[in-house]
Amino acid sequence: MLNRRQFLSHTAAGTASLAGMLTLPGLYAAETTAKPASKYIDVHTHIGRYTDPTKELTVDGLLSWMDEHDVEKAVVLPLTSPESTTFLQLTDVALAAGKAHPDRLIPFCSIDPRQMVGGGVKGLVKIIQAWVDQGAKGFGEHKVGLDFDDPLMMRVYEACQQVGIPLLFHIDNIRGKDVPGLKRLEHAVSTFPELNFIGHGPGWWASISGGLEQKDLGGYPKGKVQPGGAIDRIPHSSTGPHFVWDRLFGAGTTRSAV
Numbered sequence: 410m411l412n413r414r415q416f417l418s419h420t421a422a423g424t425a426s427l428a429g430m431l432t433l434p435g436l437y438a439a440e441t442t443a444k445p446a447s448k449y450i451d452v453h454t455h456i457g458r459y460t461d462p463t464k465e466l467t468v469d470g471l472l473s474w475m476d477e478h479d480v481e482k483a484v485v486l487p488l489t490s491p492e493s494t495t496f497l498q499l500t501d502v503a504l505a506a507g508k509a510h511p512d513r514l515i516p517f518c519s520i521d522p523r524q525m526v527g528g529g530v531k532g533l534v535k536i537i538q539a540w541v542d543q544g545a546k547g548f549g550e551h552k553v554g555l556d557f558d559d560p561l562m563m564r565v566y567e568a569c570q571q572v573g574i575p576l577l578f579h580i581d582n583i584r585g586k587d588v589p590g591l592k593r594l595e596h597a598v599s600t601f602p603e604l605n606f607i608g609h610g611p612g613w614w615a616s617i618s619g620g621l622e623q624k625d626l627g628g629y630p631k632g633k634v635q636p637g638g639a640i641d642r643i644p645h646s647s648t649g650p651h652f653v654w655d656r657l658f659g660a661g662t663t664r665s666a667v
């Protein structure tokens with residue numbers, strides 16, 4: 410498990426740790442002989458449109474961006490909740506991109522917890538397992554306009570734990586809602602100790618620091634870090650084996666994560 414200092418000083422090591430969690434057989438196999446120059450796995454990309462109808466990131470556009478920035482592989486995250494984006498990005502698109510470029514793109518899958526699903530957790534497991542069988546390596550981006558431990562959200566965590574894939578979440582004051590100290594996240598982490606969570610979003614990053622107010626979870630942090638941040642506490646207080654960080658945006662990167 411990485412602590413905050415290790416992550417911030419060794420971002421590449423953080424992504425390598427994630428790669429281990431994804432349990433991709435042969436993920437690095439080709440790299441030992443072919444392309445030693447590429448060093449990074451980008452764990453947070455999207456294909457399609459976000460809020461601007463005239464702007465679309467195509468698969469080719471993503472691959473070009475990866476080439477320009479020395480990124481060997483990228484995780485492609487669907488966005489399936491109405492609060493997550495203006496233009497939804499469905500799982501099938503991510504899976505197709507992964508099938509077309511298995512050496513470069515790592516598809517995740519996503520379903521909104523409020524979606525009509527027969528059979529409760531069992532039904533979710535069936536759906537998620539089918540996506541895993543088609544190549545999905547994780548769940549997310551989980552960016553849902555509900556409390557982080559809403560019963561519907563907990564069903565998704567339970568299903569992902571059963572299937573055995575990691576879940577990448579987003580926390581702010583609209584999506585994956587929590588309180589200062591991230592008690593709702595802690596509830597989910599301690600309830601599903603075998604689920605690998607990947608942390609992301611303003612509310613997550615703000616929680617590097619202690620002394621937060623509710624409004625602080627709604628934006629990327631600007632002030633000095635105060636002791637007592639939830640990120641320092643939760644991974645160690647949970648019984649889960651893994652808790653890793655999405656990349657931190659705003660520091661030396663060329664665009665913004667959503």
Ligand SMILES: [Zn+2]
Nearest residue numbers: 453550666667
């Ligand atoms: Zn995103």
